[in-house]
Amino acid sequence: MRPKFARQLQSIVEPTSPRRGAAEALKAPGGFVLPAQPPPELSWQQYAVFLLYVAAEIEHALLVQYLFAAYTLDESVVDEEHRPDVRRWQEIILGIAKEEMGHFISVQNVLRLVAAPLNLEREDYPFDSEFYPFDFTLEKLTRGSLSKYIYVEMPADWTTPPAEEVKALAREANHGESPNRVGDLYAAMIALLSDTTRIPDDFFVADTTGMQASFAEWGRNYKSGARGNLLTRDHPKTPELIIEIVDSRDSAVSLLEQIAEQGEGVGAVHLTGEALELSHFRRFLDIFNEWSAIGADFDPSRNVATNPIVDADLPEAAERDDEEPDPCDPVTSTITDPEAFYWAHLQNLRYRMLLVDLGHAFHLDGALGSTTEVTARGEIITWTFTEMYNLRALAGILVRLPLERGGDASKRAAGPPFQMPYTLELPNREVDRWRWHRELLRTSIALIGTIETLDPPPEPRGLAYLKALRESDERALEMIEKMIVAEQTKLSARKAAKGAV
Amino acid sequence: MKRGELVEIRLLPPLVVARLGASDVPVDNYDVIVDPEHPLAFRTIRPAPTFIVDTDTGAITGVVEREPTFKDEQNRVRPVAPFIELWGRFDGGDDWVHLTADDVDADAVRWRVHVGNVKVTRRTGDPDDRIEADTGWFSTHDRLSLRGECANFVAGKSIPLGYAQFIRPTADFPHLRLRFTPGSGNVYGSNRVTSGPDPNIVDQVYDANKGRWFGYSEPTSPIPPIPAFTNPGAIYAGNDGPNNSWVSFGYLDDACDGIIDVELTAGGRTLGAFARVGAGAPAFAPDTFPIRTAADELEQILLGPDVDPADYSVEELQQDAEEILRRAFETVRLMNTAYMNGNDPRNIASTMSRQDNGDTGRAFQPIMAPTLVDTLAVLNLHQGVFTTLRSGAPPWFVTVLREFNEIGDLTDLGRRKMPGMMRNADARYLVLTRRQRDKIRLAANRTNGSSARATQTGDPADE
C-alpha cells in the first residue's frame, strides 16, 4: 500500500501500540477499533472520507480481479459434460464483478454526498498488501484464487466445512498469509458515519444528488434473482446491482450496510437465509463446492499468464529473473508476442476510457434532472457501458493470444493487463474534457490501424471487431468535434461579453 | 430438353409481398447489402437484374440493372410487383428446378388468382361486404385486371386490386412465372357523403343504402369489453360519435391478399400448387429491416422454437445473433427513443408508457432512465453490443431478452428488457420469437454438436 495511505491507517488502528502493523490488527476478530481521537492531520470527517477512499480502491481492485478471473474461464477447455457448469460459473463471477462495480459506484455516490472528490484510482504494481484484502493479482481462476475470494467475502465466524480447506488454500495462494476481511472496513465506516457526535449532520450535503449515479442509469436491467416470482423486485433479498443516490446520513449508512451484506461479510453480523444465499460469499462457495465435486484437478480456465503487463516498447523476449522470485513481490508477466502487445495496449486504453467516461459522467449534473432533458451525459454513460463490452471483447481476444513471442497460447496466454493510466484526473473545463476524450479516441484509432496492418494479420474475427470499433470511434469523434466547437464558441462569446480588460 | 416425368410442382416463394403504388412502372430490382468496410453504417442499395416486361405481349423483353428510384417523375410511388415462379421436381431426381417452357408446355399451365379485401366484413360481419377479385382459371398471357367486386357496391362499381399476368416464355426467358401487380394505393368511399364531394376518395363505390359500412361504429372503451372487435379496435377512418364511439366514414382501400393457384397436366396427370400474396404499404426505409418479421414467424413454425444445434455451425449462429442486433440498431436509428421512452411528462406522444397506463393502470413513467435515451445514445449502445459480438464474444445479453411469457411484467426491470419500447402482437412489449431467442442462447452457449435439450439446465439465465 502506498505510504501515504498506510501512515494514516497505522496511527489509528492500535492507538496504544503504534508499532503494530495495520494488517495485523485487521486480522484480529473485531478488526477495526475506532480510537478516541482521529490522527492529528485528519478530522473525523476527513478520516471518514479517507476510509471511503480505501473502500473505493478495494472495490475497484476486486472487480478487476474478478473480471480477469471470469474471462479466463472457458468451457472449450473442459469436456462436454462440464461445459454448462463452466459457463454458469463464468456468468456468476461476472455477475459478482458487476455487483462490485455497483459497490464502486455507490461509494463514489457517498463521496459526492460528503462533498469529497471521487476516487477512481486503484493500486497497481508493485504492490504492498497492507490493507488490501490480498495482493492484487490478475490470475486464472484456480481453487486457490477462488479460495481467496471466498475468504475475503466470508462471514467472520464461518467454520463449517469446507471452511478449513478454503482458509488453508487461501493462505497458500496469498504467500502464506491470511487475506484480510474487508467487512471490517465497512463496519468501521458504518460505525463512524452513524456517530452523530463525531460526524455532524452538515457533513452530508443533500444537494449533490444530481451529481450522483442513479440505479436507473447504471443498473439498467441487472437482476439475477429468482424467475417467476411476481413480486421479486420488492423482495429485499434479491441479488441485484446496488446503486443508489444518497441524500442523508441514514441513506448513506443504509447503502453501505447493503453493500456489506451483499458481499463482504460484516463483522459480527450473521448472514442467514436469503441474504446468505445471495451473498458473494455463498455464490463463490457454491462454485468451490461444485468444483470439488468434479475433482480437485479439474481445470476450467485457460492458462493465462499471471499479472500480464505490457511495456511501452516491445521487447524481443521477456526478461527472466534468474533469482528465486520473492514470494512477496508480485510476479508480472511481460507480453512479448507482437500481436498481443498491441491488443494489450488497446485494452489498457479502453480501460482508461471507461474510467474517464465514468469520471466525466459524475462531473455532469443530471441524475435527477427533468425527464424531458436529454444531454450529453446520457451519451457518456452509454460510452461507459460500451467500454465494458469492449473489455469483454478484448479479454476474449487476449486470452487466446500467446504471452511470449513464438509462444503457445494454450500453454501461456497473454490475458488483459488492466494497467492503470498515469492519471485519471480530468481537465477542469467541460470543453477541455471533450478535448481529452478526443485525444483518447484518436489514439485508439491509430492503435487500431497498427493492429490491422500487422504482419501476419490478426484473425478475421479480430479484424471484424476492429473495423466496427474504429467506425464507432470515428462517429464519436465527429460528435465531439462539434461539441468542442460549440463549447469553445460559447466560452469565447462569454469572454467577449465581459469585455476586454 | 425434357427431364423425365414431372411428379410435383410448387409455386415459389410460397408467400410473397407486393406493395402499393400508382406508378405505371414497378420499382426496379435491387440488393441490400452490408458494406464490410463499414459494418455500422446503413446497408447499401445496389442495382440488381430487373426484368422489363411488355405488358401487352406478356413477354420479358430484356434485363437491366439500374439505380432504383422509388417514385416516378410525377411523384407516384413505384409499386412492388413480384414474380411467382413455377418450380417442379422430376421423377428420379431430388432437386427442385424452376420450370421452363422446355419442361412443360406453357399451354398446359393454367393459373387462377383470387384475392380479397374483407376489412369491412371483419367489422360489420356482413358477408356482402366482402370485396373479391377472382380471375377464374386462365392460360393466356394477357394482363388481367383484378376487379374487386362486392355485393354492397354501387351497381357496376369495383375497386381495382391490381393485375395478374402469366409471363409469356420466350427463347431468351423461358422460365414459367406469373407477375402480380398490386393496386395503386387509392382510397375509396361510399355514395353517402354528408356535404359535397369528398376529396379523400377517388370513387364512391360503396352503396351506403345496401351496407352498413358508412356510419358503422364501435364503442372505443366499452365496459364490459366487446372481445369480438379487432384489437386494436376502431382502427378505420372516422370520427367521434355519441357515447364514446368511433364512427366510420365508409372508406376502403385497395390493399388485398389471397391465393395464386396453378395447375398443369403433364404425362397424363394433373398437378397443382398454390402460393399466397399480399399487397400492402410500401417499405419506406428499404435499406432497413425489422427486428421481428413474418419470416421469423414462419421459420419458427416450420423448424420449431428450439434450434437443433446440428443445423447450425457456431459461425452461423454468431451471424444470426449479429443480424438480429443489426436489425435492432437499424430500427432504433429511425426512432425517436427519447419520446418513445415516455420522457415527456405531458404524456402526449404515442408511446408504450402511455399504452401501459391506459391499458393496465400502470403508473405512467419513462421506461429507461430518461437521461440515457437519446436516439444516438441508444444507437451507440446497440452498436456497442454488435461490435463486441463481432469479436466472437458469445451473446452474453441473452438474459435481458424478454421471454414470451413475461409480457405481464410491467415493473421497471420488466419493461427494460429487450427489445425495448416497442409493441408486441399481444399489445404489450415486444418479444422475439422463441426460435430467435434460442439462436442467441445457443450462440451464447456455443453448444455446437451436442443436444439442445440437454443444455437447457446450463442456461446462464437460470441462476
Add this chain to the structure above:
Amino acid sequence: MSELTPKNKAAQLFHRAAGNPPSTLPHSAISNCFPGLEFDVRNIWRRIFIGLVMHEADCYVLEVDRSVAALQAIQPGCRLLKILADEQVFDTTVVAFGPKTAGGPTEILGVPANPDAAWFMEWSNSLSRVPVPTQAPRHVQGVFTKEPSAYPRLASYDGPTVTVDLEVRAFFEHDVVIARELAQPGELTQSLCSPWLNDYRECACYYWASSRPDYVDIAAGSDGVSRGWNWMDKSRNPDAPVDERVYLPDPRPRTPQATWITYDELFQEWQKLLRFIIGGRDRE
C-alpha cells in the same frame, strides 16, 4: 418422394424469385402485428383448431362448427384458458403486474375492462410450445370457460370450465405454403386499418420504424444530443442546419399541428407527401 431437409424447406419458404427486390420477402414484413403493416400475421391462427374460429388476438372463441362432435360443449364467447398436450399444461394468459403509482409497490394491474389483469400471450409463441404441427394434425385438449366471458380470464379462473378434445390443424401444405383452410383470400389483411393510411398517422405504428420511419435526417447536435425531423412533418427541410431540426411528436389530444401531414392529406396525396428514407435521410 424424398423429404426436404429443414434447410431446404427454409430455402423454399424464403426463396427470392428472380427480379424480386428484398421488399417482396417475408423478411421485410413486420410480425409484431398490432395490427400490422403488410399483413396482420395474427390471422393465421384463427382456424388453427379444426372446427373453431378463434380471435386472432385473443383466446376467445368466435365461431364453432356444430358438426364437430368434440366441440359440443363450446360456444362462441368461451375463452380458452389452457392447452393440455403431452402431459404439459400451457396457459394462454399471464397476469399483468407493476406499480400503479410512481415508486409504488408492485401490484396486480386489474382495470375495469380487465379486472383479472389477464393478458393473452400472442398465439405465435404461445402455440409453439405445443408445438404447431406442420404436416399432419394432432390432438390436444383445451380447457375453456364453460360460459361465454366478455372479460379476459386467467388460467387459474375458478369459474366452471370444460375440457374438450381439440384437433390442431397442420400448418403447411406442400411443405411450405400456409394451409388453405387457415386463411381465405382477404383474411391475412382483414384486421388491418381501413384504409391502411390511418395507421400511418395512428398510434403503434412507430414500432415499425424500419418500415414506417419516425425520426429522420438525424445528426448529433452541437450539444451532443440528436437532432432530426419527424417523418410526418411536411414542413421539414432535410438540409437545414442540424441544430435547427426539431422533432415534433403527434400530440394527444390532437390539436391542429400545422406542420404535420393530416389524415386528409394522406388519403389524397400520400404518394407525394411521404418520402422514402435511405441512409436515414430524405430521398424522393
